Amino acid sequence: MATPRILLVEDDPFAQELITSILERHDWRVDLAADGFASLRLLRDNVYQVALIDYHLPEMDGYALARLMRDDCGAHTDHLHLIGMTADRHGLAARRGVDHVFDDILAKPFQPDDLMAALAKASPADSERRDVMEAAAALLANPDFDRARSAAASIWRARGLRGFPRAQVVPAPTAEQSAAVRICFDIVEDASAEIVLILDARGLQELLRSRLSTASHLPIVTLDNALAIVADAYFSVAESASWSSVAGLVSGGEIREKPTIAGRGG
Incomplete structure (x- = not known):
């Protein structure tokens, strides 16, 4: 055993x-x-x-x-x-x-x-008596969510931010993903976004397509470590340095030059 x-x-x-x-x-x-x-x-x-x-x-x-x-x-x-x-x-x-x-x-x-x-x-x-996942609506209404978000707010404040980073999330998150992201970020859909948060490779492709038709250039943060090379920062709740990196971007830190990504035309 x-x-x-x-x-x-x-x-x-x-x-x-x-x-x-x-x-x-x-x-x-x-x-x-x-x-x-x-x-x-x-x-x-x-x-x-x-x-x-x-x-x-x-x-x-x-x-x-x-x-x-x-x-x-x-x-x-x-x-x-x-x-x-x-x-x-x-x-x-x-x-x-x-x-x-x-x-x-x-x-x-x-x-x-x-x-x-x-x-x-x-x-x-x-x-095994636990559900595999809690419904997102229940999580958002649960005071436990507020407690976790309060802890995240304290970590952001310790790094010089007055509030949560405002993130445009790509691709559009599922309810479960949205609940998890909202513990540490404010999800927004408008020009108030301070960063672009890419969840996976699909989000990267969506971002590349959108930037062919827009001049906006927000800092890119990824939750997928495999995409860190093409982002300004990789974020993980387990990495203290990653909180600092994102806070630096939101506060006006330098955005590093990203490598060119070759893709198929279409």
Whole structure:
């Protein structure tokens, strides 16, 4: 049987050492992240059964991080069991049963048996009770969406922006894509756009066709790393530097020259 993997997101060195020792004694393989960005990078590249998340983290709180994990990391979180940790017994712990972001809440200080009891619930049968995706309308009406968007707003403010970057999105996003994009950007359809956000190769081709007939030249940001070479910036919620790159473009940073893309006429 494969050793179960857990992602521990905790910035306190003492808590890191203590929790890791408990988990390893019970045969868990532990990967450690000290902040939300580091955890999202690990989650993008690995598959975990459980993420154990402290509520008080640098830059974004644990609740907002959990929301981003649920909404923005795709198949890697289909069966991910999220456990929140907090010393505020009357805050996050009081939300037990109210929301569906965390599967369980541990109030600090907790005993090893409390942790093991929470982990015992992290089975495929437990996680399969979730829908594959939430309807976009429900997400937009859900206060959890507001919490995640509030965290994104804080990150943009820390990088000098007063609000969300206004993005023209190509190709036209699906309802699911729109919900995910709107956590970090304002989607607009008019001249108020500050950037063009391309979702995939189809968006790139659409953008190239439109620029044959228009003189507008907004900075190009892509969510597809494979297209980074033809964009001014690549954006990923897991990459702190990518937030800074986009903020720089919106604030009037230099737009780099892009390579010429050969295409078929038609």
